Amino acid sequence: MTDHDISFEVKFVHRLRQTDDVSQGDFSVLEDVLLGEQSTPPKVLFCLDSNLEDGEFANQLITRLQTSERLRLVREPMIIPGGESCKNSEHTLRDLLAAINSHDLDRRSYIVVAGGGAVLDAVGFAAAIAHRGIRLIRLPSTTLAQADSGVGVKNAINYFDKKNWIGTFAVPWAVFNDTAILRTLPDRDFRSGLTEAVKVALLKDAAFFDFLRKSASKLRRRAADVSKEAIARSCQLHLDHITAGGDPFEALEARPLDFGHWSAHRMEPMTNYALRHGEAVGIGVALDTLYSARKFGFPQPLAHAVCQTLVDLGTPLWCDQLNSPDNVLQGLEEFRQHLGGRLTVTMLKNPGEAINVHEIDIEVMKSCIGELHDIAERENA
Amino acid sequence: MTDHDISFEVKFVHRLRQTDDVSQGDFSVLEDVLLGEQSTPPKVLFCLDSNLEDGEFANQLITRLQTSERLRLVREPMIIPGGESCKNSEHTLRDLLAAINSHDLDRRSYIVVAGGGAVLDAVGFAAAIAHRGIRLIRLPSTTLAQADSGVGVKNAINYFDKKNWIGTFAVPWAVFNDTAILRTLPDRDFRSGLTEAVKVALLKDAAFFDFLRKSASKLRRRAADVSKEAIARSCQLHLDHITAGGDPFEALEARPLDFGHWSAHRMEPMTNYALRHGEAVGIGVALDTLYSARKFGFPQPLAHAVCQTLVDLGTPLWCDQLNSPDNVLQGLEEFRQHLGGRLTVTMLKNPGEAINVHEIDIEVMKSCIGELHDIAERENA
Structure with missing residues (x-):
């Protein structure tokens, strides 16, 4: 019998960007992060919290994403039901996985998600398990998520009526704490x-x-x-x-x-x-x-x-x-x-x-x- | 706008044990790993590849697990269909999650799984996402898994008819490469x-x-x-x-x-x-x-x-x-x-x-x- 305990370390990079308005003047900061080391415009799936839908910030951001030549938006924005309900729904998870699959996102593609903590959690979990991890960029839309969970390394959905019962630890590719996105918040x-x-x-x-x-x-x-x-x-x-x-x-x-x-x-x-x-x-x-x-x-x-x-x-x-x-x-x-x-x-x-x-x-x-x-x-x- | 890229490292420990017969003379090696730093016998869920069911090795190991005073086996062994079918079945995943939940396993509990690469993959995925990670101990039962994937950090299930489409990277708590378990292999x-x-x-x-x-x-x-x-x-x-x-x-x-x-x-x-x-x-x-x-x-x-x-x-x-x-x-x-x-x-x-x-x-x-x-x-x- 041989004993063999090996300690080792895995390297990660956490990218935080504090922007004034990523839907307007600071949009290029998002483009820079998305292009990163890649030589061709990367595929991007954009997910939006339903609480932000049809707001000025969201509409501007969508227009910029749709017209940018530095990225390839694979489809219209996916609207994710805001609040805890998206974490209680296997339906949301399935929809996200199906979109990732049907647009052939891979580990060099990005999911950009703008929303509150629950939406970040649900989208983050789908991103973490598809192909063992699609790159995730979070745009937290609440003070709660910007000050706390949005910058963290957890994701989760609820299961067996228990909060966060299923999830993973996964370091987001980048987090944008944007000032303009908070204006819509009650x-x-x-x-x-x-x-x-x-x-x-x-x-x-x-x-x-x-x-x-x-x-x-x-x-x-x-x-x-x-x-x-x-x-x-x-x-x-x-x-x-x-x-x-x-x-x-x-x-x-x-x-x-x-x-x-x-x-x-x-x-x-x-x-x-x-x-x-x-x-x-x-x-x-x-x-x-x-x-x-x-x-x-x-x-x-x-x-x-x-x-x-x-x-x-x-x-x-x-x-x-x-x-x-x-x-x-x-x-x-x-x-x-x-x-x-x-x-x-x-x-x-x-x-x-x-x-x-x-x-x-x-x-x-x-x-x-x-x-x-x-x-x-x-x-x- | 502030830029902020932080590189950091996460520590892991990989434990490899090469045993002659963990179902008999080397069972205490498994007990030692299970008890680890804990002061009370930990909860253990045992999952068994159906290809090993009713074999001498499996029966001996089950008896030892059931009678050990150094661990708490939470239920009879869960039999997982051997081969690729378990990775194609959401049913298997659901059964595993339901067992983890109904026996209140937590992040200090263990799932011990004996089987081929497919069973290790499917059980490993369930273990990785429940509570963001139950401790997993693999007993690979094939030369393939012992020589290669069993010691690795991947898990997966198949989805959209694509191999390993869903999965995570997760370091197993320990891997036992046992000689006796291979005797049953065709x-x-x-x-x-x-x-x-x-x-x-x-x-x-x-x-x-x-x-x-x-x-x-x-x-x-x-x-x-x-x-x-x-x-x-x-x-x-x-x-x-x-x-x-x-x-x-x-x-x-x-x-x-x-x-x-x-x-x-x-x-x-x-x-x-x-x-x-x-x-x-x-x-x-x-x-x-x-x-x-x-x-x-x-x-x-x-x-x-x-x-x-x-x-x-x-x-x-x-x-x-x-x-x-x-x-x-x-x-x-x-x-x-x-x-x-x-x-x-x-x-x-x-x-x-x-x-x-x-x-x-x-x-x-x-x-x-x-x-x-x-x-x-x-x-x-």
Whole structure:
């Protein structure tokens, strides 16, 4: 018998572009990325979130794609139903695979997808498994996706009524964080996506949390300068985690970017996704920050500042499902199961200083739910 | 607009175990790998190629898995239809995903699969996409899979009637190349799998080709010592390519391990898979070696030695589909398409010295098909 363990490394390149308007003046940046090392115009399949359909941004971008001589658009845009429904539908996956096949896309072709996180996830999964990987270019259309998941290396669809049950880790060819694409976003979505920025600031960058705290009211009003900076810094922290954090494909037991997410992932389906992911994350972050204050010395005044920041941002601190705490607390076991092994939840000692814990004191957590209820009531009063 | 290209590396570990009999004396080696870093017995789903069902090896292994206190077998073995049919069936994929879900396997659980290359591929794909990756332990049951694909990082199912159209790159948790499991293999399969050893020897290791040439008749008779050495060296060359070759996930344009495969991949479906993959590879290797002798200075006597080695091994040099050379030559375009970009085919200058070429002289290739026909006729006379 011979033993033979070989450690090896696989090289990847992550390309991030921050553009003002890729549907107009910055279109050539997209063309440059698409042409890349290739000597002939590459094939491109364009997928569009139905929420962007017939908007000015989408129409301009489509015209540019159709008339560009530096790429070959293989068909009219594929419209993908926006929101979680596209991830619940095998139909969408089949349509995408059929289009990739019928237009003979190969591993040097591109799928360009403009949309929210759910559409990026579903299209990304199809791109990842066809020919073991068609090149994927994401144009996230929400603050949530630009600040967080859009720059990440995951894709997924839902299966067995479970969120993200099927998926892969796959590094996108490029991500365009474009300012113009966000203009179409409703206020509610614009604001709620920024809770992921609050999350990553609390995990990794105290100065950034301070910036968000002071800018929250401006962010609520969508002020251009602070919005751009908040997204760019959040995105960069996420990207640093992936490219320099040592575990982008989550082989280890911790999921350090998922602070506040055990309850968020549970509350979303409980509300039948009426609660936005970003809103659920905001509530989950507030709850785990209060818990961190009780158990791990996170400064109490700062815990209240976190809640106040979310209020100033215009995102909720409460949803009625928290009136059934035992039900919400089942999220801990679901959270453990997805990654496997023992429970590992990220908590805070200080802003920018996270720790992993393997046990949650249920009574204290319930008490924190009560505390959050009181804070939310006070805010509404 | 900001440009931001970040190169980064992802760490993987590949575990190879060469065992005499993992169903008996070496079972603890499997237990050790399964327990790994975990403090409690991990969940294990066992999948078995139907070709091994009710055999002595399989029954012994199942008994050991069922009675081991160091792991938790979640259910009776899942029997997967052997051969290409399991890759053509969405039913098999669904069954596998349903079992993973109903037994709550997670990313710290294992799927152990014993079988031929097709079963390893289908089970591997299910394991790769469930929860973005359940740990996979392969026990290849054919010389082909032990010498070649079983140690690789690909998985796939067929889709749109196209071989391996859907799949991912995923590093298996461990691969067990076991001697006992091969005893059940019919002679035809035992021999034909060794064509992949001939292939990798010609690509990378002239001394190994010399060994195979001299041992071919013994290999045909399944002599234990040379068989074990041939498989181990072939496997090692494949593993070196993956772990040290710099492009395990095939981001570049060449597929250097696919020497002889453009025609092999075409002939297999033309025979409706009556021709074994290893047999098709043997014919394809012979053909491209003859072409290499005509075009790239590969020594003519050695080209005939390659043909003689395959004859001595007991694998065919010819299949009737080659009587339609234009049809077989369509394999070049299909080969180009899967990877995309320009055509890149690996050819030989000398044993152990490969080159990539981007053009095939069709008339010369047809003439080589004729030459191969004559050699095969002579051998049969």
